[in-house]
Amino acid sequence: MKAIVINQYGGADQLHEADVPVPEPKEHQVVVKLAATSINPIDWKLREGYLKQLFDWEFPIILGWDVAGVIAKVGDNVSGWSEGDRVFARPATTPHGSYAEYAAVDDHLLVRIPDNISFDEAASIPLAGLTAWQVLFDYGKLQAGEKVLIHAGAGGVGSLAIQFAKAKGAYVYATASAKNLDFLKSLGADEVIDYQSQNFTEVLNGIDLVFDTMGGKVQQESFKVLKPGSGKLVSIVGEPDPQLAAQYNVKAQAIWLKENGRQLKEIADLLASGKVKAIVGTTFPFSENGLKQAHELSATGHARGKIVIHFQ
Secondary structure (H helix, E strand, O other), rough: OOOEOOOOOOOHHHHHEEEEEEEEEOEEEEEEEEEEEEEHHHHHHHOOOOOOOOOOOOOEEEOOOOEEEEEEOOOOOOOOOOOOOEEEEEOOOEEEOOOOOOEEEEEEEEEEEOOOHHHHHHOOOHHHHHHHHHHHHHHHHOOOOEEEOOOOOEEHHHHHHHHHHHHHHEEEEEEEHHHHHHHHHHHHOOOEEEEEOOOOHHOOOOOOOOEEEEOHHHHHHHHHHHHHOEEEEEEOOOOOOOOHHHOOOOOEEOOOOOOHHHHHHHHHHHHHOOOOOEEEEEEEEOOOOOOOOOHHHHOOOOOEEEEEEEEE
């Protein structure tokens, strides 16, 4: 089968087309014929070698951890799934990812794609959606009526986090550039702060939860707007400073996504109901050049919604 692999760490020019064996499903696995996958920052961070101490893998490595497609083969002791089922998943993090025509997925991570969702839309959801869900609800414990600040609200994770928080009944603040203000309002953000012309620390206070997607100075400044005593900061990009957390009397932590089929099913139900919509910003073809362009766009940090790879 065709796959896009890396044979060493480096820039986007390390992405190369290769012919690799079609995976065979192990016990409690299916093999999915991909119709779409998507790009996440972990993809190019791992490609650059930033995560090599965390993932000590041998080359070649197939990146990508969003799967949307049709079940092509069912392994032993799999129940409830059949060939031809439309499914999506955030598979386990292995060196055999989704930049390939076929991918093996553990059956407990599979979710049926709602009838009103395309493969491209489905591919945009798993990793970003689960990240947003776990930050807001597993770690942030966000409740109806609470105030949440979501940084970089126009991105793949942020655009879903806004919708999840609104579905929960929270009051949502988000930061974005001026060109995305109306877009975030359309997703349900109550107030959008143009980070290019406003300092969020001067207009916000008493925030129950800050969703940090930026790190650095933005993360440090975010402590100032949290509610003392009960405020929480949860980061997906870097470990927060414990001294700042103590200084402002708040809780702060970084999280790493855990794949979770049950939670993805809850997200699928929201998609099916129309309460949440998938935001596909840009689509590239499944090819060596398509993946290179997609990585370069993702690394700018300025993509709206998700970057999706479409298989012909």
